[in-house]
Amino acid sequence: MAQTNLLSADPLSLETIRGTLIRLEETIIFSLIERGQFALNPTIYQKGAVAQLKELGFQGSWLEWFLAEIESFHAKARRYTSPDEYPFTSNLPAPLLPPLQFPTIFHPNTVNVNPTILNFYIHFILPRITANATQALAAKKRAEGVQGAAEWEDDGNWGSAATVDVSVLQAISKRVHYGKFVSESKFRSKPSAFIPHIQAGNRQALEDLITKPEVERALLHRLRKKASLYGQEIGPDGEPLVNGKNGVNGTNGHAENEKAKAKIDADVVVEIYESWLIPLTKEVEVDYLLQRLDGLSEKEIEAFMSQPAK
Numbered sequence: 001m002a003q004t005n006l007l008s009a010d011p012l013s014l015e016t017i018r019g020t021l022i023r024l025e026e027t028i029i030f031s032l033i034e035r036g037q038f039a040l041n042p043t044i045y046q047k048g049a050v051a052q053l054k055e056l057g058f059q060g061s062w063l064e065w066f067l068a069e070i071e072s073f074h075a076k077a078r079r080y081t082s083p084d085e086y087p088f089t090s091n092l093p094a095p096l097l098p099p100l101q102f103p104t105i106f107h108p109n110t111v112n113v114n115p116t117i118l119n120f121y122i123h124f125i126l127p128r129i130t131a132n133a134t135q136a137l138a139a140k141k142r143a144e145g146v147q148g149a150a151e152w153e154d155d156g157n158w159g160s161a162a163t164v165d166v167s168v169l170q171a172i173s174k175r176v177h178y179g180k181f182v183s184e185s186k187f188r189s190k191p192s193a194f195i196p197h198i199q200a201g202n203r204q205a206l207e208d209l210i211t212k213p214e215v216e217r218a219l220l221h222r223l224r225k226k227a228s229l230y231g232q233e234i235g236p237d238g239e240p241l242v243n244g245k246n247g248v249n250g251t252n253g254h255a256e257n258e259k260a261k262a263k264i265d266a267d268v269v270v271e272i273y274e275s276w277l278i279p280l281t282k283e284v285e286v287d288y289l290l291q292r293l294d295g296l297s298e299k300e301i302e303a304f305m306s307q308p309a310k
């Protein structure tokens with residue numbers, strides 16, 4: 001399955017959309033594994049903390065500078081002209097190439113939760129996925145006589161860490177904003193189920209309508225399996241590394257602290273989805289539905305109301 005359903009025969013097929021969301025799980029898990037190699041390096045995320053950027057006249061953080069530079073280049077290469085990608089940077093340059101003709105899929109809307117995604121990435125996701133590398137750096141610093149806040153500064157990988165941060169943020173943004181495809185698909189399948197709640201501004205009723213607990217349960221179960229599998233350390237002999245009873249790596253012991261050998265903690269991946277990605281996706285679904293009737297005439301709404309369920 002591709003990472004986008006725009007090129008499929010029916011971009012609003014719920015099955016195709018869900019297939020794309022499933023495919024994005026690999027992208028997100030592997031980019032989180034990549035970022036987990038480096039320590040937190042908190043200075044990267046502090047606005048105005050890097051003197052060299054201030055000398056350039058840039059007042060944001062190291063990460064915001066990476067986002068601005070990378071997304072500006074991507075915009076010139078015609079990225080962000082498709083309905084499934086949302087930049088974190090505003091005022092991007094125009095594309096060098098003429099825009100591709102994508103099908104009109106969404107009703108005009110202003111839904112964009114990237115500021116929230118950036119916020120929870122920095123304050124919730126990063127500390128969790130960099131915990132092992134940060135703890136190892138702090139131990140190394142203490143061995144060198146450094147104590148306190150300075151223990152966490154830094155492993156020097158500001159460029160590599162921020163480059164991966166941008167990849168993670170773009171993958172999470174695509175995944176969360178796919179909620180618009182889901183909502184448009186569900187709306188078109190039975191407009192009359194949604195219209196009264198949209199007209200009443202009833203967020204809870206709309207969220208209850210779009211929520212599919214069985215899909216979420218299957219997703220979290222699948223995600224734990226994927227994160228456990230992809231997070232395994234494989235030894236030179238091609239066998240998974242686990243901590244033996246004597247604490248020595250090997251293939252003959254019990255996995256006493258499997259997490260110590262995993263590249264990523266499967267519980268953390270599940271928590272990220274359960275606490276943030278799924279709720280935010282549903283927020284996008286509801287926000288989009290609340291704008292779905294904007295600009296429509298009474299006659300157009302009545303036509304939707306009389307449309308039989310698909």
Ligand SMILES: C=C(O[C@@H]1C=C(C(=O)O)C=C[C@H]1O)C(=O)O
Nearest residue numbers: 018182210211212215216278281
């Ligand atoms: C994305 C959908 O809508 C909701 C959001 C989901 C998610 O974020 O993974 C899963 C199921 C639904 O509760 C869907 O129905 O597939």
